Amino acid sequence: MTLTDPAQTLAALIRCPSVTPEDGGALATLGRMLGELGFCNDFVTFSEPGTADVDNLYARLGANGPHLMFAGHTDVVPVGDAKAWSRDPFAADIADGFMYGRGAVDMKGGIACFVSALARLIARRGAPGGSVSLLITGDEEGPSINGTEKLLAYAAGKGERWDAAVVGEPTNPDAMGDMIKIGRRGSLSGTLTVEGVQGHAAYPHLADNPLRGLVTLMDGLLDPPLDAGNARFPPTNLEFTSIDTGNLATNVIPARTTARFNIRFNDIWTAQSLGDELRARLERAARQTRLRPGREPVRYEVAFDPRSSPSFLTRDEALIEALSAAVREATGRTPALSTTGGTSDARFIKDYCPVVEFGLVGQTMHMVDERVALTDLESLTGIYELFLERWFDQRSSAAGAG
Ligand SMILES: [Zn+2]
Secondary structure (H helix, E strand, O other): OOOOOHHHHHHHHHOOOOEOOOOOOHHHHHHHHHHHOOOEEEEEEEEEOOEEEEEEEEEEEOOOOOEEEEEEEOOEOOOOOHHHOOOOOOOOOEEOOEEEOOOOOOOHHHHHHHHHHHHHHHHHHOOOOOEEEEEEEOOOOOOOOOOHHHHHHHHHHOOOOOOEEEEOOOOEOOOOOOEEEOEEOEEEEEEEEEEOEOEEOOOHHHOEOHHHHHHHHHHHHHOOOOOOOOOOOOOOEEEEEEEEOOOOOOOEEOOEEEEEEEEEEOOOOOHHHHHHHHHHHHHHHHOOOOOOOOOOOOEEEEEEOOOOEOOEEOOOHHHHHHHHHHHHHHHOOOOEEEOOOOOOOHHHHOOOOOEEEOOOEOOOOOOOOOEEEHHHHHHHHHHHHHHHHHHHHHHHHHHHHO
């Protein structure tokens, strides 16, 4: 295999059927490639009662700083309806300029491009002046319990320290160069329960319809908007995801109703300050009587899911600029710096070092006929190579100047 060719490194990874939590030989295959480049491989398996054991790989090249981490996952989501695929999802077939296979973009493709970028850099000017590590889990598409979070703690426990990290998840919506992710909104979920008095729909004065109270409280939570966003984040958004009353009778006012909601919040808030704001809004709204003239305040309870995730923003401008410049040079396009989308393993890495995310075009991820354009593989390999060069040069000149 020629490691400088991302189509070859990717094909080798796609041919390992690593449907989460199975490894399918993917980490050993990656480890062999990295071994050829001079990396030391540390394979670790993590366990937890109630979840499958998961294999992970921490590989490092070099012994000194500066230290750059590349993070990703070799597990893939199931193929779904195998008959709907036009190609074998684990054969890495090439047709019409695309390589087909589960994981082609999410995210064996990102890993393959990074390996090939390193191989090219090493062939051209030797190993980087510092260290490069790959932190690769087999548990990103699954419950994410025996993966990145534990692998980071394991490596840090052995004394590993990093100056910056790149996550190779697909970040471009339509074309290479669209978007770098430099942070994420936080997520907070809650349940709102309103108590009323059950009764006959024809005698509402004898009952207290909790749905009137709920509408009042929902209005109080939604209006006015929580904020207007800021330079790096869109506005915080609250979405009600379900209203459950479970009442099938048309002539009965129900006793109780429940609504669930999820909030994606920017760095103006923490889960704590946001919860406080929502509680204050509910207190005010509960006293509103427009929909419930002459009534006592709405009786309600609100509960927040303790598994919230915080928002974060990477403030390492040199890291962001090194990657942006590499994207501009390779594609001629200026990438948007975005904090949109769902959560990723960057939420764990940000506790150790500044982290940015950049990978392939995400259009076919998790779909039937997942595939990557060979030109995109070439483009991402070029971007990673330029980025590696810039980041290490910038760090060494900063160290020299200091
Ligand atoms: Zn992924």
